[in-house]
Amino acid sequence: MLSFSFKVQSFDVELTPKNAMWRVGDKQQLTCKVKKCSEPVIFSWKSLEDKPLYASMTSTSEESVLLVEKVTEHNENRVQCLAKCGSVSKQRSASIKVYSFPNNPVISGHDDMVLGVESTLTCEVSDVYPVEEIGIEWLAGDNILSSSDGSAVSTLSLTPTTELDGDKITCRVTLHLNGLQPDETRETTVTMSVLAPLLKPSIDVSPKTEIEEGESLTISCHTDGVKVDRVVLRRVVEGEEMELQSNDDTDTSVTIHPAQMNHTGLYECEASNQYGSQKASVNITVRGYPLEVELIPNQSLISAEKGSSLVLSCQASGCPQPEFFWKSLLDMPVHSRSETQGFLSQLYLSPLRLEDERAYTCEVKCGSVLKSKVIDVQVFSFPQNPVIEHSGPFLAGHENLMKCSVPDAFPGSNFQIQWMAGERELSSDIGSFSSEPQNLTSTLRYTPEPEDQGKDITCRVTLAMRGLPETQIDKSASTVVMLQSAPKNTFIAVDPENEVKEGEPVTISCHTDGVPVGRVVLRRMVEDQEMELQSSDSAHSSITIPSAQMNHSGLYECVASNEHGTQKARVNVTVRAPPRNTTVEVLPSVEVQEGQNITIFCHSVCFPPPATLLRNLDNNMELHSPDGTFHLINLTSNHTGLYVVNVSNDLGFDTVNFTIRVTKARSASPPTWENVGILSLGLGTAVVSIAGVLEHLRRARKKGSYELTKCMPSKV
Structure with a gap:
C-alpha cells in the first residue's frame, strides 16, 4: 500500500482598524497584514456595498494598504481584504463610518426682538454629517430651554421682556455617533437685545x-x-x-x-x-360752497346743422356770486359772443360754422370752489335730398349702373347710402372721411328680374350722429323700374307625359316670359332637320296630336325670341306600343342538312324593346334572346319541327309560327347552278337584312326614338 502526506499552508490575516471612524477631510488608511506565509502573498480589496472604494492600494509581500487621501461621505462603506498564500485564500472585512462637524452653530433673530412681541430665534449648524445623529439644545446659563434631534436647524420662540435685554443665550450642538469618543460638541453664545418702542401717539x-x-x-x-x-x-x-x-x-x-x-x-x-x-x-x-353747474342742453354731445343758430346756456346754483368762464379745447379762448347775467351765462354760435365744431367748457368759480361742465358740439351738413341718375330703361337679366349723389355732405364718414327695392336692401355704402363737405356718390350694379317690373328702386341716405334731436336723419329718392328682357323661363311641356301609349292624344305646349312679347315657334327635329309645327306672336303656343303613333316619337323644340335675344327649350317624346308586324327570317334556309347551322332573326315594331322566346312545339325546347337573334348549331333530326316565336313587352305580345326541316346529309356533289342561286339568294337576303337593320337604327337615333326595326323583306 502506498501512502501520501500533504502539507496544508496555515497563515493569519489581520485587518486594522476593523471599525474605522473617519472625519471628512482627513487622510486615512486600512492595513491588511499576513503572518506565517512562506510564499509571496497576493492581495485584493473589494467593496461589500454597491459602491466604488474611492481609494488607492499599495501592497508588499506581507502587507497591503488601502489609502484615502481626503475622506468624503462617499467613503462610508464595508470593505474586504482578500489574501492568497499559495493556493489558500483568506479574507477579513472592516466597517468605515464617516462624520463631519467643522463649524460652530450660528444664531439669528436675537438682535431685533421687540418688547412684548413674540420672536423666533434660529440656530443652524452647517456641513454636519450625519445630520440624523445631531442633537441641539438651547440654554440660558445652565438651564435647558429646548432640545431637538435629527436636524441641523432648531428654532426657539420667546416673548421678550425688559429682563431679557442683555441676557445671554447659548445654542449647543452635539454629534452622537457610536465609535466617536467622546461625542463632539460645539456651541455659540449671543447676547439678546430687546427693543422698547414708544406708545402710540x-x-x-x-x-x-x-x-x-x-x-x-x-x-x-x-x-x-x-x-x-x-x-x-x-x-x-x-x-x-x-x-x-x-x-x-x-x-x-x-x-x-x-x-x-x-x-x-x-x-x-x-x-x-x-x-x-x-x-x-x-x-x-x-x-366749500355747495356749487352746482348745469349746461343747457343737458347732454354731453349735441349735433347741429351748419348755418343754424345754436345757444349754449350755463347755469350756476349754491353760490351767491359765481364767476363764469367759457373755454375750449386746450383752454383756447372762445371768440363767440357770450352774455352773463346773475346765475346764467349764454354762448351764441350763430351762424354755426364747421370751425365751431369742438368741445366747450363752462367753468364756474365760487371762492375756492371751481366746477365745470363740458359739451361737445358737432356740426353736420345735409342740405338736399339725394339725386338718382341712370342711363335708360332697364333690361331684364342685364346689369344696369345707377348712381346716387348727395351734395355738400359732412361729415362724410357718418353717412350711409342704401339702395332699396321695397324693403329689401340691394347694397350699402359708407361715406369716407373728409375735413370738408363733399359730394357723396354710390353706384349700384343692378340686374333686374322680370318680377321687378314696376317696382321702386330707392336711394336712402342716412346721417347717424350722436347728439341729434332724433336718432338719425333720413332723406331719399326713388325711380320706377321699367323692365325689358330677352325671353326667360322658356319651357316646353308634354301632357299627359313624355311617354304615351300609341293611340292616345298628346299635347305639346311652349311658354316663355320675354318682355316685350316676341314670337314663339314649336318645331320638331327630324334627321337634323327643323320642321315647324306651330308659331305664335304671344308667350304661348301648343299643338295636339289626337292619336299618337310611334313615328311621332322624337325631339321637340320651343324657340322664343324678341329684339333682346332668343331662348330654346327641348323635350323628347316617346310613343310606347306593343309588338306588331313581327317577322322571322331564317338563314341560310328553313331546310338544312344534319350538321349545319341556322341563324334565326326576329323583328317586331314596338317600344319598349321586347323579349323574344323561341319554342319547338314538337319537343318543347325553349330558347330566350334579348335581341331577337337565335343560333342553332350542328343541327340534327331532332331539330325538325314546328316552331313559334313569342315577342312581348309590358304592353302586349305577338307570335309567328314556322317550320324547320333537317334532312340527312348527302354526299358531296359538284354544285349546280340552281344550288348556287339558292346560296346566293340566301346570302343576299342576309346582307340586305343586316343593311336594313343598320339603316333603321340610324334613322331611329336621329328621331330620338328607340322602336325596334320594321319587318325585313324575306318573311316566313
Missing part, C-alpha cells in the same frame, strides 16, 4: 374734523411713555408726505387760518426714539 383736531371754508383749524400731536426723540406732524397727499411741524418733545401742533377746501385730506403724527416709532392719523374735511 394721539392726534387732536380743534374745533372738529369737519369745518366750513374760512374757519380756523388747529391740529395737535401728543405721546406718552418712554423718552421721545422727535415728534413730526405731516400731511399725506396722494401717497406723498409733506411735513408741517416737528419738535424734539412729546408735543407739537399747527394752526391753519383761514381753512380752504384744499386743506382737506389725511394728517399724520409720528413719534420716534432709538427703539422705533409709532403713528396716528386723522382725516380732515373742509367743506
